[in-house]
Amino acid sequence: MRVVVGLLLLLLGLCGSGAQGEAGGLGEVAEINQNTDPKDAAEESTKQITDQTTSDIWTELRALRDMVVELLQRENSDLQTRLSSSDSRIDQLETENADLQTRLSSSESRIDQLERENAEKPKVAFYAALTNAGTLGPYNIDITLKYSKVFTNIGNAYRPSTGFFTAPVKGVYNLQFTVMSYSAGNSGVYVFKNNQRIMHNWERNKEDRVPEYFTNSLVLELTAGDEIHLVLPSGWSIYDDVNNYNTFSGSLLFTL
Structure with a gap:
Protein backbone atom coordinates (compact mmCIF):
# COMPACT_ATOMS: atom_id res chain seq x y z
CA MET A 1 0.00 0.00 0.00
CA ARG A 2 2.79 2.46 0.80
CA VAL A 3 4.44 1.70 -2.53
CA VAL A 4 1.20 2.36 -4.40
CA VAL A 5 0.65 5.65 -2.58
CA GLY A 6 4.23 6.73 -3.30
CA LEU A 7 3.81 5.87 -6.98
CA LEU A 8 0.59 7.88 -7.10
CA LEU A 9 2.28 10.93 -5.58
CA LEU A 10 5.15 10.61 -8.03
CA LEU A 11 2.78 10.40 -10.98
CA LEU A 12 0.80 13.38 -9.77
CA GLY A 13 4.02 15.39 -9.51
CA LEU A 14 5.15 14.31 -12.95
CA CYS A 15 1.79 15.07 -14.48
CA GLY A 16 1.86 18.58 -13.00
CA SER A 17 5.38 19.21 -14.27
CA GLY A 18 4.51 17.71 -17.66
CA ALA A 19 1.49 19.93 -18.02
CA GLN A 20 3.63 22.98 -17.47
CA GLY A 21 6.33 21.71 -19.82
CA GLU A 22 3.81 20.84 -22.50
CA ALA A 23 2.21 24.28 -22.33
CA GLY A 24 5.59 25.95 -22.55
CA GLY A 25 6.74 23.74 -25.42
CA LEU A 26 3.70 24.49 -27.60
CA GLY A 27 4.12 28.20 -27.07
CA GLU A 28 7.72 27.95 -28.19
CA VAL A 29 6.73 25.96 -31.29
CA ALA A 30 4.20 28.59 -32.25
CA GLU A 31 6.74 31.30 -31.76
CA ILE A 32 9.36 29.44 -33.83
CA ASN A 33 6.85 28.79 -36.61
CA GLN A 34 6.38 32.53 -36.96
CA ASN A 35 10.07 33.42 -36.94
CA THR A 36 11.85 30.52 -38.63
CA ASP A 37 13.12 30.50 -42.17
CA PRO A 38 12.22 27.79 -44.71
CA LYS A 39 15.72 26.32 -44.41
CA ASP A 40 14.88 25.41 -40.77
CA ALA A 41 11.67 23.54 -41.71
CA ALA A 42 13.24 20.13 -41.13
CA GLU A 43 14.40 21.05 -37.66
CA GLU A 44 11.02 22.50 -36.77
CA SER A 45 9.28 19.36 -38.04
CA THR A 46 11.53 17.19 -35.89
CA LYS A 47 10.80 19.33 -32.84
CA GLN A 48 7.06 19.10 -33.45
CA ILE A 49 7.33 15.30 -33.61
CA THR A 50 9.26 15.32 -30.34
CA ASP A 51 6.63 17.52 -28.69
CA GLN A 52 3.87 15.21 -29.91
CA THR A 53 5.70 12.18 -28.48
CA THR A 54 6.07 13.96 -25.16
CA SER A 55 2.34 14.72 -25.16
CA ASP A 56 1.54 11.05 -25.80
CA ILE A 57 3.77 9.99 -22.89
CA TRP A 58 1.99 12.33 -20.50
CA THR A 59 -1.36 11.05 -21.73
CA GLU A 60 -0.26 7.52 -20.89
CA LEU A 61 1.01 8.67 -17.52
CA ARG A 62 -2.36 10.26 -16.78
CA ALA A 63 -4.08 7.00 -17.73
CA LEU A 64 -1.69 5.14 -15.42
CA ARG A 65 -2.46 7.63 -12.68
CA ASP A 66 -6.20 7.07 -13.14
CA MET A 67 -5.65 3.32 -13.02
CA VAL A 68 -3.70 3.63 -9.76
CA VAL A 69 -6.44 5.83 -8.29
CA GLU A 70 -9.05 3.27 -9.28
CA LEU A 71 -6.94 0.51 -7.72
CA LEU A 72 -6.64 2.45 -4.50
CA GLN A 73 -10.37 3.08 -4.42
CA ARG A 74 -11.06 -0.61 -4.95
CA GLU A 75 -8.62 -1.58 -2.18
CA ASN A 76 -10.20 0.98 0.10
CA SER A 77 -13.63 -0.51 -0.64
CA ASP A 78 -12.29 -3.98 0.17
CA LEU A 79 -10.83 -2.70 3.41
CA GLN A 80 -14.16 -1.11 4.33
CA THR A 81 -15.93 -4.40 3.60
CA ARG A 82 -13.43 -6.35 5.71
CA LEU A 83 -13.70 -3.80 8.50
CA SER A 84 -17.50 -4.07 8.44
CA SER A 85 -17.21 -7.87 8.57
CA SER A 86 -14.81 -7.58 11.53
CA ASP A 87 -17.25 -5.29 13.32
CA SER A 88 -20.04 -7.81 12.77
CA ARG A 89 -17.83 -10.61 14.13
CA ILE A 90 -16.95 -8.50 17.17
CA ASP A 91 -20.65 -7.87 17.79
CA GLN A 92 -21.31 -11.60 17.50
CA LEU A 93 -18.52 -12.41 19.97
CA GLU A 94 -19.81 -9.80 22.39
CA THR A 95 -23.29 -11.34 22.16
CA GLU A 96 -21.89 -14.83 22.75
CA ASN A 97 -19.88 -13.55 25.71
CA ALA A 98 -23.00 -11.93 27.17
CA ASP A 99 -24.85 -15.25 26.78
CA LEU A 100 -22.03 -17.10 28.53
CA GLN A 101 -22.04 -14.58 31.36
CA THR A 102 -25.81 -15.07 31.74
CA ARG A 103 -25.47 -18.85 31.78
CA LEU A 104 -22.58 -18.64 34.27
CA SER A 105 -24.62 -16.40 36.53
CA SER A 106 -27.56 -18.82 36.30
CA SER A 107 -25.28 -21.78 37.13
CA GLU A 108 -23.81 -19.96 40.12
CA SER A 109 -27.31 -19.16 41.37
CA ARG A 110 -28.31 -22.82 41.01
CA ILE A 111 -25.19 -23.94 42.88
CA ASP A 112 -25.95 -21.48 45.68
CA GLN A 113 -29.50 -22.81 45.85
CA LEU A 114 -28.32 -26.43 46.02
CA GLU A 115 -25.80 -25.56 48.73
CA ARG A 116 -28.55 -23.87 50.76
CA GLU A 117 -30.84 -26.86 50.29
CA ASN A 118 -28.09 -29.26 51.30
CA ALA A 119 -27.23 -27.16 54.35
CA GLU A 120 -30.89 -27.08 55.38
CA LYS A 121 -31.44 -30.81 54.78
CA PRO A 122 -31.41 -32.83 58.03
CA LYS A 123 -28.44 -35.13 58.43
CA VAL A 124 -29.23 -38.31 60.33
Whole structure:
Protein backbone atom coordinates (compact mmCIF):
# COMPACT_ATOMS: atom_id res chain seq x y z
CA MET A 1 0.00 0.00 0.00
CA ARG A 2 2.79 2.46 0.80
CA VAL A 3 4.44 1.70 -2.53
CA VAL A 4 1.20 2.36 -4.40
CA VAL A 5 0.65 5.65 -2.58
CA GLY A 6 4.23 6.73 -3.30
CA LEU A 7 3.81 5.87 -6.98
CA LEU A 8 0.59 7.88 -7.10
CA LEU A 9 2.28 10.93 -5.58
CA LEU A 10 5.15 10.61 -8.03
CA LEU A 11 2.78 10.40 -10.98
CA LEU A 12 0.80 13.38 -9.77
CA GLY A 13 4.02 15.39 -9.51
CA LEU A 14 5.15 14.31 -12.95
CA CYS A 15 1.79 15.07 -14.48
CA GLY A 16 1.86 18.58 -13.00
CA SER A 17 5.38 19.21 -14.27
CA GLY A 18 4.51 17.71 -17.66
CA ALA A 19 1.49 19.93 -18.02
CA GLN A 20 3.63 22.98 -17.47
CA GLY A 21 6.33 21.71 -19.82
CA GLU A 22 3.81 20.84 -22.50
CA ALA A 23 2.21 24.28 -22.33
CA GLY A 24 5.59 25.95 -22.55
CA GLY A 25 6.74 23.74 -25.42
CA LEU A 26 3.70 24.49 -27.60
CA GLY A 27 4.12 28.20 -27.07
CA GLU A 28 7.72 27.95 -28.19
CA VAL A 29 6.73 25.96 -31.29
CA ALA A 30 4.20 28.59 -32.25
CA GLU A 31 6.74 31.30 -31.76
CA ILE A 32 9.36 29.44 -33.83
CA ASN A 33 6.85 28.79 -36.61
CA GLN A 34 6.38 32.53 -36.96
CA ASN A 35 10.07 33.42 -36.94
CA THR A 36 11.85 30.52 -38.63
CA ASP A 37 13.12 30.50 -42.17
CA PRO A 38 12.22 27.79 -44.71
CA LYS A 39 15.72 26.32 -44.41
CA ASP A 40 14.88 25.41 -40.77
CA ALA A 41 11.67 23.54 -41.71
CA ALA A 42 13.24 20.13 -41.13
CA GLU A 43 14.40 21.05 -37.66
CA GLU A 44 11.02 22.50 -36.77
CA SER A 45 9.28 19.36 -38.04
CA THR A 46 11.53 17.19 -35.89
CA LYS A 47 10.80 19.33 -32.84
CA GLN A 48 7.06 19.10 -33.45
CA ILE A 49 7.33 15.30 -33.61
CA THR A 50 9.26 15.32 -30.34
CA ASP A 51 6.63 17.52 -28.69
CA GLN A 52 3.87 15.21 -29.91
CA THR A 53 5.70 12.18 -28.48
CA THR A 54 6.07 13.96 -25.16
CA SER A 55 2.34 14.72 -25.16
CA ASP A 56 1.54 11.05 -25.80
CA ILE A 57 3.77 9.99 -22.89
CA TRP A 58 1.99 12.33 -20.50
CA THR A 59 -1.36 11.05 -21.73
CA GLU A 60 -0.26 7.52 -20.89
CA LEU A 61 1.01 8.67 -17.52
CA ARG A 62 -2.36 10.26 -16.78
CA ALA A 63 -4.08 7.00 -17.73
CA LEU A 64 -1.69 5.14 -15.42
CA ARG A 65 -2.46 7.63 -12.68
CA ASP A 66 -6.20 7.07 -13.14
CA MET A 67 -5.65 3.32 -13.02
CA VAL A 68 -3.70 3.63 -9.76
CA VAL A 69 -6.44 5.83 -8.29
CA GLU A 70 -9.05 3.27 -9.28
CA LEU A 71 -6.94 0.51 -7.72
CA LEU A 72 -6.64 2.45 -4.50
CA GLN A 73 -10.37 3.08 -4.42
CA ARG A 74 -11.06 -0.61 -4.95
CA GLU A 75 -8.62 -1.58 -2.18
CA ASN A 76 -10.20 0.98 0.10
CA SER A 77 -13.63 -0.51 -0.64
CA ASP A 78 -12.29 -3.98 0.17
CA LEU A 79 -10.83 -2.70 3.41
CA GLN A 80 -14.16 -1.11 4.33
CA THR A 81 -15.93 -4.40 3.60
CA ARG A 82 -13.43 -6.35 5.71
CA LEU A 83 -13.70 -3.80 8.50
CA SER A 84 -17.50 -4.07 8.44
CA SER A 85 -17.21 -7.87 8.57
CA SER A 86 -14.81 -7.58 11.53
CA ASP A 87 -17.25 -5.29 13.32
CA SER A 88 -20.04 -7.81 12.77
CA ARG A 89 -17.83 -10.61 14.13
CA ILE A 90 -16.95 -8.50 17.17
CA ASP A 91 -20.65 -7.87 17.79
CA GLN A 92 -21.31 -11.60 17.50
CA LEU A 93 -18.52 -12.41 19.97
CA GLU A 94 -19.81 -9.80 22.39
CA THR A 95 -23.29 -11.34 22.16
CA GLU A 96 -21.89 -14.83 22.75
CA ASN A 97 -19.88 -13.55 25.71
CA ALA A 98 -23.00 -11.93 27.17
CA ASP A 99 -24.85 -15.25 26.78
CA LEU A 100 -22.03 -17.10 28.53
CA GLN A 101 -22.04 -14.58 31.36
CA THR A 102 -25.81 -15.07 31.74
CA ARG A 103 -25.47 -18.85 31.78
CA LEU A 104 -22.58 -18.64 34.27
CA SER A 105 -24.62 -16.40 36.53
CA SER A 106 -27.56 -18.82 36.30
CA SER A 107 -25.28 -21.78 37.13
CA GLU A 108 -23.81 -19.96 40.12
CA SER A 109 -27.31 -19.16 41.37
CA ARG A 110 -28.31 -22.82 41.01
CA ILE A 111 -25.19 -23.94 42.88
CA ASP A 112 -25.95 -21.48 45.68
CA GLN A 113 -29.50 -22.81 45.85
CA LEU A 114 -28.32 -26.43 46.02
CA GLU A 115 -25.80 -25.56 48.73
CA ARG A 116 -28.55 -23.87 50.76
CA GLU A 117 -30.84 -26.86 50.29
CA ASN A 118 -28.09 -29.26 51.30
CA ALA A 119 -27.23 -27.16 54.35
CA GLU A 120 -30.89 -27.08 55.38
CA LYS A 121 -31.44 -30.81 54.78
CA PRO A 122 -31.41 -32.83 58.03
CA LYS A 123 -28.44 -35.13 58.43
CA VAL A 124 -29.23 -38.31 60.33
CA ALA A 125 -26.96 -41.32 60.81
CA PHE A 126 -26.09 -43.50 63.79
CA TYR A 127 -24.16 -46.67 64.59
CA ALA A 128 -23.94 -48.35 68.00
CA ALA A 129 -22.89 -51.66 69.54
CA LEU A 130 -24.62 -53.38 72.44
CA THR A 131 -22.33 -54.03 75.43
CA ASN A 132 -19.03 -55.38 76.72
CA ALA A 133 -20.78 -57.53 79.35
CA GLY A 134 -20.76 -60.81 77.42
CA THR A 135 -23.94 -62.93 77.50
CA LEU A 136 -27.34 -61.22 77.91
CA GLY A 137 -30.23 -63.51 78.84
CA PRO A 138 -32.13 -65.56 78.99
CA TYR A 139 -34.65 -63.39 80.91
CA ASN A 140 -38.21 -64.10 82.06
CA ILE A 141 -39.55 -61.05 80.22
CA ASP A 142 -38.89 -59.23 76.97
CA ILE A 143 -36.01 -56.76 77.37
CA THR A 144 -35.51 -53.56 75.35
CA LEU A 145 -31.93 -53.61 74.07
CA LYS A 146 -29.88 -50.52 74.84
CA TYR A 147 -26.97 -50.25 72.44
CA SER A 148 -24.71 -48.29 74.74
CA LYS A 149 -21.49 -48.10 72.69
CA VAL A 150 -22.23 -45.24 70.28
CA PHE A 151 -19.74 -44.68 67.48
CA THR A 152 -21.79 -42.38 65.27
CA ASN A 153 -24.84 -40.30 66.16
CA ILE A 154 -25.19 -37.47 63.63
CA GLY A 155 -28.37 -35.55 64.39
CA ASN A 156 -28.63 -37.15 67.88
CA ALA A 157 -31.67 -39.14 66.83
CA TYR A 158 -30.53 -42.25 68.70
CA ARG A 159 -30.66 -42.30 72.51
CA PRO A 160 -28.33 -44.89 74.10
CA SER A 161 -29.98 -44.46 77.49
CA THR A 162 -33.28 -45.87 76.14
CA GLY A 163 -32.20 -47.76 73.00
CA PHE A 164 -34.74 -45.80 70.93
CA PHE A 165 -34.17 -44.19 67.55
CA THR A 166 -36.59 -41.30 66.95
CA ALA A 167 -37.14 -39.99 63.42
CA PRO A 168 -36.53 -36.22 63.46
CA VAL A 169 -38.30 -35.56 60.12
CA LYS A 170 -40.67 -37.34 57.77
CA GLY A 171 -38.69 -39.41 55.32
CA VAL A 172 -37.41 -42.79 54.23
CA TYR A 173 -34.86 -44.41 56.56
CA ASN A 174 -32.54 -47.37 56.22
CA LEU A 175 -32.09 -49.38 59.45
CA GLN A 176 -29.79 -52.38 60.06
CA PHE A 177 -28.95 -54.73 62.89
CA THR A 178 -26.65 -57.69 63.55
CA VAL A 179 -27.18 -60.42 66.14
CA MET A 180 -24.68 -62.91 67.56
CA SER A 181 -25.22 -65.72 70.09
CA TYR A 182 -22.59 -67.79 71.91
CA SER A 183 -24.79 -70.13 73.93
CA ALA A 184 -27.00 -73.08 73.07
CA GLY A 185 -30.61 -72.14 72.56
CA ASN A 186 -32.57 -69.49 70.68
CA SER A 187 -31.23 -66.05 69.89
CA GLY A 188 -32.91 -63.20 68.07
CA VAL A 189 -34.63 -59.81 68.29
CA TYR A 190 -37.97 -58.15 67.71
CA VAL A 191 -38.08 -54.87 65.79
CA PHE A 192 -40.70 -52.40 67.02
CA LYS A 193 -42.04 -49.29 65.31
CA ASN A 194 -43.62 -47.27 68.11
CA ASN A 195 -45.57 -49.99 69.98
CA GLN A 196 -46.05 -52.30 67.00
CA ARG A 197 -43.78 -55.27 66.32
CA ILE A 198 -42.86 -55.20 62.62
CA MET A 199 -40.13 -57.88 62.43
CA HIS A 200 -39.07 -61.02 64.26
CA ASN A 201 -35.66 -62.55 63.46
CA TRP A 202 -34.23 -65.55 65.28
CA GLU A 203 -31.66 -68.34 65.07
CA ARG A 204 -31.29 -71.65 67.01
CA ASN A 205 -27.81 -72.48 68.32
CA LYS A 206 -27.57 -76.24 68.86
CA GLU A 207 -24.23 -76.20 70.63
CA ASP A 208 -22.83 -74.16 73.48
CA ARG A 209 -19.75 -71.99 72.92
CA VAL A 210 -20.31 -71.99 69.16
CA PRO A 211 -21.11 -68.54 67.66
CA GLU A 212 -24.19 -68.01 65.50
CA TYR A 213 -24.72 -64.83 63.49
CA PHE A 214 -27.42 -63.20 61.43
CA THR A 215 -28.12 -59.71 60.12
CA ASN A 216 -31.03 -57.89 58.53
CA SER A 217 -32.06 -54.45 57.31
CA LEU A 218 -35.22 -52.43 56.81
CA VAL A 219 -36.24 -49.48 54.67
CA LEU A 220 -39.07 -47.66 56.44
CA GLU A 221 -41.13 -44.57 55.78
CA LEU A 222 -41.29 -42.72 59.08
CA THR A 223 -42.95 -39.54 60.16
CA ALA A 224 -41.38 -37.13 62.62
CA GLY A 225 -41.55 -38.64 66.11
CA ASP A 226 -41.82 -42.30 65.05
CA GLU A 227 -39.65 -44.54 67.25
CA ILE A 228 -37.71 -47.70 66.42
CA HIS A 229 -36.23 -50.05 69.02
CA LEU A 230 -35.09 -53.68 69.32
CA VAL A 231 -36.24 -56.19 71.93
CA LEU A 232 -34.66 -59.42 73.22
CA PRO A 233 -37.52 -61.94 73.63
CA SER A 234 -37.90 -63.71 76.97
CA GLY A 235 -36.03 -67.01 77.23
CA TRP A 236 -33.53 -66.07 74.54
CA SER A 237 -29.91 -64.91 74.83
CA ILE A 238 -27.31 -63.02 72.81
CA TYR A 239 -23.62 -62.25 73.27
CA ASP A 240 -21.48 -59.12 72.86
CA ASP A 241 -18.09 -57.90 74.01
CA VAL A 242 -15.35 -55.54 72.87
CA ASN A 243 -15.60 -57.05 69.37
CA ASN A 244 -19.07 -55.49 68.87
CA TYR A 245 -20.97 -58.51 67.57
CA ASN A 246 -24.44 -57.00 68.14
CA THR A 247 -25.02 -53.66 66.43
CA PHE A 248 -27.84 -51.28 65.54
CA SER A 249 -27.48 -48.58 62.85
CA GLY A 250 -29.50 -46.40 60.54
CA SER A 251 -29.57 -43.30 58.36
CA LEU A 252 -31.97 -40.96 56.59
CA LEU A 253 -32.13 -41.73 52.86
CA PHE A 254 -34.27 -38.73 51.87
CA THR A 255 -37.00 -36.53 53.25
CA LEU A 256 -40.66 -36.56 52.18
